[in-house]
Amino acid sequence: MADLQHDYPWTKYPLVACGPMRLIALSKIAVEVSKAGGLGFIGVGSDASIMEAELDKAKQQASQTATLQDQNEILPVGVGFLLWAGDKLLEEALPLLEKYKPAAVWLFAPTEPGQLVRWTESTRRVTGGKTMIWVQISTVADALEVTRTCQPDVLVVQGADAGGHGLEKCAGLIPLLPEVDDAVSALCKEQHDLPKPQLVAAGGIMDGRGAAAALTLGASGITMGTRYLASPEANIAKGYRDAVLKASDGGVTTERGKLYDTLRGTTDWPLRYGGRGVLNESHRDAAQGMSLEENKRLYEAAVKKGDEGWGESxxxxxxxxxxxxxxxxxxxxxxITEExxxxxxxxxxSIASRL
Amino acid sequence: MADLQHDYPWTKYPLVACGPMRLIALSKIAVEVSKAGGLGFIGVGSDASIMEAELDKAKQQASQTATLQDQNEILPVGVGFLLWAGDKLLEEALPLLEKYKPAAVWLFAPTEPGQLVRWTESTRRVTGGKTMIWVQISTVADALEVTRTCQPDVLVVQGADAGGHGLEKCAGLIPLLPEVDDAVSALCKEQHDLPKPQLVAAGGIMDGRGAAAALTLGASGITMGTRYLASPEANIAKGYRDAVLKASDGGVTTERGKLYDTLRGTTDWPLRYGGRGVLNESHRDAAQGMSLEENKRLYEAAVKKGDEGWGESxxxxxxxxxxxxxxxxxxxxxxITEExxxxxxxxxxSIASRL
Incomplete structure (x- = not known):
C-alpha cells in the first residue's frame, strides 16, 4: 500500500493515474491530476516532437504548486511512449528524460521484447534510477516475461474493457489481475533477487466502484483514460467529448479493432493490438462491404466537418x-481524481462496516 | 445486503451461487453448495427429462440436512433453464416447479423477450410466488427491458469473461455491473411501483478477490461456474476437469464462439450467444481451414477416446x-463456497482497515 506513495510522495492512497493518451493527455491534464494527489502522464506516443515543450510546461506549472515542489529533482508527472515507434524515439527521448527526470515512463506496445529492456535500462541509466519504469501488459505470459527481463517498478495490467489501443485478445480485469498477481508473486518468490512490481489496474475503471474493485483484485492503484476524456483539460475536440458523454452500454456500442488505424493511416501498430472505440457509420459501412478507399474518403470529408464529424451516426x-x-x-x-x-x-x- | 439472505434464509452474506451449468450442475453439487450457506442450481438446460429425478434427489438430500430443513416449503436449490428450448420446456417444467417449489429459477437465452414474461408469470403463479425469478442479462438495454417486463427478483449480470454460453458481444463486469446498477436504479426510481432487483455478478469470478470486487461494483452476491468444475461434485469427465486445472492465461487460451455448438450439433442457440472454452486442436484446425465435416468426424472420434479426448492438444x-x-x-x-x-x-x- 505505502510503496506507490513512497515513490510518488505527493500522491494519496489509492493512486489514481491518468493514462498517457497520445496527444490527448498533455502537460495540462497531467499536472492537474498530480496536483490532486494522483499521477498524470503526458502521452508522447510515437513521436518525440512535442515532448520537450510539454515537459517544460509541466515543470513550470508544477513549480507553481506547493504540493508538487521539491520532489527530489523529479518532475511529478510521467511520460508515455509507444515502443513500436523504434529506436529513434528512444534516442530522442533519452536526453529529455535525463534533463527533466519525470516521475515515471509508461512503456507500451513494443515490436519485440528487447525494446522494453533497452528502454528500461537506458532510462534508469540517464535518470540515475529516479524515473520509475511502468510497463503495460495484458496477459500473464507478458507479465512474467517483463518482470524477468525488465524488473519494472510497476506493471500496468490492462483488461479487455479498455478504450483505445490494447491487445486484441485478453481477459477483463476481474480474472486477469489476480492471475497476474499470483504468477508474478510466485516468480519473485522463486527468484529471490527479483523485486515484485506494484500492480496498477487499467481497463474499464470509470469511478470509485471500479477503483475499489481493482484494489480487492490486488492493485495498488488504478489508471483511467476514458473517464478523463470528459474533463476540460483533455486535449480533444468538443465533438469527441460530446460523443463520449452520449454513448452508453459500451459492451455493445464499442468494439476493438483496426478499422480506425487503417482509416487514419496509423498502421505501424504491431498486429496483436487494436483500438476500442464507439461504433459509428465508418464501422457500419465497413461491415456492409464499403471499400476502404471510399471509407477513407468519407472519413477525410468528416474530418473537415469539425465537431459534427463525431457521434454514432x-x-x-x-x-x-x-x-x-x-x-x-x-x-x-x-x-475526477479526488472523487x-x-x-x-x-x-x-461502507461494505466492510456491514460485514 | 440482507435481502438475499431474507429470500434464501439458509444462505450467508455474501451469497455465493453455483450457476446452472447444463447437465454438469445436478442435484449433488447444488445441495452441497446450499449446505455450505450458498445457493446451488440444477442445470436442467433445454430438456426437462432429468428434472423430476434431480429435484427429487435434491429434496431427499436437503431433508437430511439440518440447516436446509423447514425452508417454508421451498426446496433450497434453484433450477436453470435455456429458454430458446421453447414452450414445450415451460409446459413440462411448470408442474414440477409447482410440486417442488425450488428457491429460484434462473432464466437465460430467450429467443424472444415474450418468453421471459411467460416463464416469469407462470412460475410465480404455480409456486404462489415462492420461487424467485433470476434472469441472466449481459447488457444495460436487456437489464432495463427485463426489469420493466418481468420485475425479476434477481438480475444475474454476466460479464464477457464467463465460461460457456454468453453474449458474443458484451462488457466485462467492472464496467457492466455499475452501469446496470445505475440504469436499473434510475428506472425503478422513476417508476415508483417497480421494485429494484438484486444484482448477482457472474463472469470471471474465481475466488474471494473476484467476489469482493463484485460487491464493490454493486452486487449482493456472486455466481461461479468454472471454479466449481474443479469439484468432485460437478458431473464432468476427468479429462475435462484435468483440462480446466491445466489451462492458464485464459484471456489468450480461451475464446468465445460457435465452433463447439456446431461440432456437437447444439445449434439451437440464438445467434447472439456463443460459448467460451479452452482453445484446442478443433479450433486450430478450423482456423486453418479444415472443413466442418472433417472437424466433426475427428471430434466424434475424440469422444470415443474418453478422458484422452480433452486438453490443449x-x-x-x-x-x-x-x-x-x-x-x-x-x-x-x-x-469452494465457504472459501x-x-x-x-x-x-x-483487510483493505478497509488500511484506509
Missing part, C-alpha cells in the same frame, strides 16, 4: 472503453 | 471462463 474515431456509459458529465481532471479516490475508499469502508 | 469441448488459470486444485463444492465467501469478507476487511 457520424464517422470520426471515438476511442473509448466499454464503460463509456458511466461517463455522464464534464468535471475537472482534479475533481474516484475518495469514492473508492468510502465504498470499501 | 486434443479436441473435445472444454467450456471455461477466461479466469480458468485461477483454478488450480480440486476442492469440494462446499469448501470464496470468507476470503471475500477477509479481503474487504
Amino acid at each position: 457520424a464517422r470520426l474515431t471515438t476511442y473509448a472503453g466499454s464503460g463509456v456509459g458511466l461517463v455522464r458529465e464534464v468535471k475537472s481532471a482534479a475533481d 474516484v479516490r475518495e469514492d473508492a475508499k468510502q465504498i470499501l469502508s | 486434443a479436441r473435445l469441448t472444454t467450456y471455461a471462463g477466461s479466469g480458468v488459470g485461477l483454478v488450480r486444485e480440486v476442492k469440494s463444492a462446499a469448501d 470464496v465467501r470468507e476470503d471475500a469478507k477477509q479481503i474487504l476487511s
Whole structure:
C-alpha cells in the first residue's frame, strides 16, 4: 500500500493515474491530476516532437504548486511512449528524460521484447534510477516475461474493457489481475533477487466502484483514460467529448479493432493490438462491404466537418472503453481524481462496516 | 445486503451461487453448495427429462440436512433453464416447479423477450410466488427491458469473461455491473411501483478477490461456474476437469464462439450467444481451414477416446471462463463456497482497515 506513495510522495492512497493518451493527455491534464494527489502522464506516443515543450510546461506549472515542489529533482508527472515507434524515439527521448527526470515512463506496445529492456535500462541509466519504469501488459505470459527481463517498478495490467489501443485478445480485469498477481508473486518468490512490481489496474475503471474493485483484485492503484476524456483539460475536440458523454452500454456500442488505424493511416501498430472505440457509420459501412478507399474518403470529408464529424451516426474515431456509459458529465481532471479516490475508499469502508 | 439472505434464509452474506451449468450442475453439487450457506442450481438446460429425478434427489438430500430443513416449503436449490428450448420446456417444467417449489429459477437465452414474461408469470403463479425469478442479462438495454417486463427478483449480470454460453458481444463486469446498477436504479426510481432487483455478478469470478470486487461494483452476491468444475461434485469427465486445472492465461487460451455448438450439433442457440472454452486442436484446425465435416468426424472420434479426448492438444469441448488459470486444485463444492465467501469478507476487511 505505502510503496506507490513512497515513490510518488505527493500522491494519496489509492493512486489514481491518468493514462498517457497520445496527444490527448498533455502537460495540462497531467499536472492537474498530480496536483490532486494522483499521477498524470503526458502521452508522447510515437513521436518525440512535442515532448520537450510539454515537459517544460509541466515543470513550470508544477513549480507553481506547493504540493508538487521539491520532489527530489523529479518532475511529478510521467511520460508515455509507444515502443513500436523504434529506436529513434528512444534516442530522442533519452536526453529529455535525463534533463527533466519525470516521475515515471509508461512503456507500451513494443515490436519485440528487447525494446522494453533497452528502454528500461537506458532510462534508469540517464535518470540515475529516479524515473520509475511502468510497463503495460495484458496477459500473464507478458507479465512474467517483463518482470524477468525488465524488473519494472510497476506493471500496468490492462483488461479487455479498455478504450483505445490494447491487445486484441485478453481477459477483463476481474480474472486477469489476480492471475497476474499470483504468477508474478510466485516468480519473485522463486527468484529471490527479483523485486515484485506494484500492480496498477487499467481497463474499464470509470469511478470509485471500479477503483475499489481493482484494489480487492490486488492493485495498488488504478489508471483511467476514458473517464478523463470528459474533463476540460483533455486535449480533444468538443465533438469527441460530446460523443463520449452520449454513448452508453459500451459492451455493445464499442468494439476493438483496426478499422480506425487503417482509416487514419496509423498502421505501424504491431498486429496483436487494436483500438476500442464507439461504433459509428465508418464501422457500419465497413461491415456492409464499403471499400476502404471510399471509407477513407468519407472519413477525410468528416474530418473537415469539425465537431459534427463525431457521434454514432457520424464517422470520426471515438476511442473509448466499454464503460463509456458511466461517463455522464464534464468535471475537472482534479475533481475526477479526488472523487474516484475518495469514492473508492468510502465504498470499501461502507461494505466492510456491514460485514 | 440482507435481502438475499431474507429470500434464501439458509444462505450467508455474501451469497455465493453455483450457476446452472447444463447437465454438469445436478442435484449433488447444488445441495452441497446450499449446505455450505450458498445457493446451488440444477442445470436442467433445454430438456426437462432429468428434472423430476434431480429435484427429487435434491429434496431427499436437503431433508437430511439440518440447516436446509423447514425452508417454508421451498426446496433450497434453484433450477436453470435455456429458454430458446421453447414452450414445450415451460409446459413440462411448470408442474414440477409447482410440486417442488425450488428457491429460484434462473432464466437465460430467450429467443424472444415474450418468453421471459411467460416463464416469469407462470412460475410465480404455480409456486404462489415462492420461487424467485433470476434472469441472466449481459447488457444495460436487456437489464432495463427485463426489469420493466418481468420485475425479476434477481438480475444475474454476466460479464464477457464467463465460461460457456454468453453474449458474443458484451462488457466485462467492472464496467457492466455499475452501469446496470445505475440504469436499473434510475428506472425503478422513476417508476415508483417497480421494485429494484438484486444484482448477482457472474463472469470471471474465481475466488474471494473476484467476489469482493463484485460487491464493490454493486452486487449482493456472486455466481461461479468454472471454479466449481474443479469439484468432485460437478458431473464432468476427468479429462475435462484435468483440462480446466491445466489451462492458464485464459484471456489468450480461451475464446468465445460457435465452433463447439456446431461440432456437437447444439445449434439451437440464438445467434447472439456463443460459448467460451479452452482453445484446442478443433479450433486450430478450423482456423486453418479444415472443413466442418472433417472437424466433426475427428471430434466424434475424440469422444470415443474418453478422458484422452480433452486438453490443449486434443479436441473435445472444454467450456471455461477466461479466469480458468485461477483454478488450480480440486476442492469440494462446499469448501469452494465457504472459501470464496470468507476470503471475500477477509479481503474487504483487510483493505478497509488500511484506509
